[in-house]
Amino acid sequence: MVANKNYKGELSVDNFRDKGEKGLPGAPGGKGKAGTVCDCGRYRKVVGQLDISVARLKSSMKFVKNVIAGxxxxxxxxxxxxxxxxxxxxxxxxxxxxxxxxxxxxxxxxxxxxxxxxxxxxxxxxxxxxxxxxxxxxxxxxxxxxxxxxxxxxxxxxxxxxxxxxxxxxxxxxxxxxxxxxxxxxxxxxxxxxxx
Missing domain, CATH: 3.10.100.10 (Mannose-Binding Protein A, subunit A)
Structure with a gap:
């Protein structure tokens, strides 16, 4: 038997339980799919081009904002x-x-x-x-x-x-x-x- 503490951390007679037996091991799982090699260089280039496009858009937005202002x-x-x-x-x-x-x-x-x-x-x-x-x-x-x-x-x-x-x-x-x-x-x- 194992004694458990209640939510206040005190031992309680009602908290004693019997521990069950350990179960049998299960069958091994199936083999996972093979991983792929990341073509990260291509993605980095795309992200770099997006950064440039965002910078140009910000510049254009500033230009439009100035024009709208007057x-x-x-x-x-x-x-x-x-x-x-x-x-x-x-x-x-x-x-x-x-x-x-x-x-x-x-x-x-x-x-x-x-x-x-x-x-x-x-x-x-x-x-x-x-x-x-x-x-x-x-x-x-x-x-x-x-x-x-x-x-x-x-x-x-x-x-x-x-x-x-x-x-x-x-x-x-x-x-x-x-x-x-x-x-x-x-x-x-x-x-x-x-x-x-």
Whole structure:
């Protein structure tokens, strides 16, 4: 006989039981199926490609979120402010990868539209698609057209035509200022509307 303890850990007379005899051993079980060799390298590659796709989707979602947050348009183009601080070259690349260009305000209507957009968004300055990177003192739009018909320089600007201020920012007033290209700030992309 074996004495058992009750739930409080005390010995109880009611908890004595006889232990039965050990049973006979059973028949051995059947043989299992053979295992397969894992082709893990292929799966790792697929998982790696999925990681890249997820990263691209996240980037695209951020882009869409920015666009939904605010966009301006004319009859021919869409404009939107990218709320990620980048230097000038990164800004150019960001817009191009998405099928656009850094915004080029080539007339007063577009310049006013962008300036109003910047001011209403609560920003002070943004990069626009104007620079003199190729030839010092000769500013061009990012499509390499010269500033012949329109510019909107702040009084006294461009102030440093023979230094390192080769890129252009638009202030919330709509005025342009030459600035250093390595600085980071928000920027405006433009996209040509597709003809129907």
């Amino acid at each position: 966009i301006r348009e004319t009859d021919e183009k869409f404009y939107y402010i990218v709320q990620e601080e980048k230097n000038y070259r990164e800004s150019l690349t960001h817009c191009r990868i998405r099928g656009g260009m850094l915004a080029m305000p080539k007339d007063e209507v577009v310049n006013t539209l962008i300036a109003d957009y910047v001011a209403k968004s609560g920003f002070f300055r943004v990069f626009i698609g104007v620079n003199d990177l190729e030839r010092e003192g000769q500013y061009v739009f990012t499509d390499n057209t010269p500033l012949q018909n329109y510019s909107n320089w702040k009084e006294g600007e461009p102030s440093d035509p023979y230094s390192h201020e080769d890129c252009v920012e638009m202030l919330s007033s709509g005025r342009w200022n030459d600035t250093e290209c390595h600085l980071t700030m928000y920027f405006v992309c433009e996209f040509v509307k597709k003809k129907k």
